[in-house]
Amino acid sequence: MNEEPIQHRYPEDFCHCYGCGKLNEEGLGIKSHWDGRESVARFTPAAYHIALPGYVYGGLLASLVDCHGVGTAAAIAADEAEEAGGEGTDLPRYVTASLHVYYLRPTPLGPELVLKGRLKEKRKNKMVVEVQVFAGEEIKVKGEVVAAPMPRTMR
């Protein structure tokens, strides 16, 4: 497992994301780690990140799934570039083409949430990353992120 979060290895210009950018002072600071097979992120929601008293806000959960999924795609792309003989410098930046979040059960506020991500499928230049969100032993949310390389127009 690489100690440095995936999102901290993005080029500096792309480290301003509200969800995961190390240069966004107001942001959530989501940090994902990749071991070559699975990605893991840990996040404890704030007291105000609620949908109803006692339960985590679905939009926050969607944000966690989003940044963790896109980060996982970037880590996979970096591994592939390295295997192809590229230099291991900054990670490629992916963006979200679509995001799908299934709220299986209410997510309790309090415990640290653990996100796990894996590559589910490749579609031409896109990657479909499957994300699970755990509170304790139980999966509360399932997500799917369709990630695409950042379009040139956004650079």
Add this chain to the structure above:
Amino acid sequence: MNEEPIQHRYPEDFCHCYGCGKLNEEGLGIKSHWDGRESVARFTPAAYHIALPGYVYGGLLASLVDCHGVGTAAAIAADEAEEAGGEGTDLPRYVTASLHVYYLRPTPLGPELVLKGRLKEKRKNKMVVEVQVFAGEEIKVKGEVVAAPMPRTMR
């Protein structure tokens, strides 16, 4: 068009949502209005709500779609209850069963975003609400919210 936002008509106990709860002081304060056929919400992201400099964060867009979609379902359910002869008091509270967000184009930071919502489909006790997010004249994001009546366990 009802002047009072849908989300302000939820029972007080359910007004703490980070996205749209009038009692959440740290929250986004998303407000939706329903005219009996279509729902509309207006929201201007903060300077720090970015994915990359100049572009709105996808997790915020997912949050907007979520609260607007769930609010739309609640307004539709209230209309139906009224037609069925019920008293027009607090709105029923819906929760998100699943959320689907399609980022068609990058959403520029700056302009006020306009969300429009409509009922797409009914599935037993669930409603599928279609949401479009506009910046200016152009649709930037399409969303679909599968909303379900709040389970008793969350009350």
